[in-house]
Amino acid sequence: MSHGSVTYWLGRLQAGDPASAKQLWDRYYVRVVRVARATLRGADRRVADEEDVALAAFNSFYRAVAGGVFERLEDRSDLWQVLVPLTSRKATDQRRRAGAMKRGAAQTFEGDDFLPGRDPDPQLAAMAAEEAATLLGRLPDDDLDLRRIAVMKLEGFSAAEIGAACGCSLRTVERRICLIRKFWEQPDGRPLPAGTPTQV
Numbered sequence: 785m786s787h788g789s790v791t792y793w794l795g796r797l798q799a800g801d802p803a804s805a806k807q808l809w810d811r812y813y814v815r816v817v818r819v820a821r822a823t824l825r826g827a828d829r830r831v832a833d834e835e836d837v838a839l840a841a842f843n844s845f846y847r848a849v850a851g852g853v854f855e856r857l858e859d860r861s862d863l864w865q866v867l868v869p870l871t872s873r874k875a876t877d878q879r880r881r882a883g884a885m886k887r888g889a890a891q892t893f894e895g896d897d898f899l900p901g902r903d904p905d906p907q908l909a910a911m912a913a914e915e916a917a918t919l920l921g922r923l924p925d926d927d928l929d930l931r932r933i934a935v936m937k938l939e940g941f942s943a944a945e946i947g948a949a950c951g952c953s954l955r956t957v958e959r960r961i962c963l964i965r966k967f968w969e970q971p972d973g974r975p976l977p978a979g980t981p982t983q984v
Contacts, residue, residue: 794858794863823876837875928963943957
């Protein structure tokens with residue numbers, strides 16, 4: 785089996801290898817965004833965003849793998865049969881929340897799309913928690929709420945929902961999310977390149 789194959793990385797993910805999550809993300813992120821965009825077509829872009837949906841879908845997928853939910857997850861076909869309906873459900877939920885926000889209705893948030901039959905594998909859960917802590921540790925502890933915004937983003941909240949929780953505008957949240965990504969893209973937590981705007 786090729787070490788570059790989806791089958792290989794799915795096996796490594798289920799074995800608790802955190803590097804496999806990035807490999808699958810790199811391969812499928814664009815495709816998942818396209819599915820989300822198609823489902824969100826016509827929705828208010830201020831409260832419904834395909835990148836938010838993709839993040840939420842992958843987060844639920846990784847949690848489900850850690851929980852040992854899938855009886856069969858062996859190849860690209862199995863993976864796509866999971867990601868497409870999961871992404872569509874996430875996008876549909878976001879459309880509904882967007883509609884509720886327009887009507888001024890109270891917001892409710894769905895739980896995980898998959899209910900694990902057993903507790904998450906301790907090793908994979910520990911590695912995921914360590915990786916999350918590493919990423920959050922790269923963010924400065926300042927008055928921009930970057931860590932809080934990052935956690936809410938990873939949990940699947942939209943930019944509009946984050947803005948409401950943090951008391952800032954949608955545009956401010958979007959700029960801060962871009963800044964968070966710049967911090968995370970730096971190898972080994974190195975400082976941002978000189979000239980990178982940080983006043984957001």
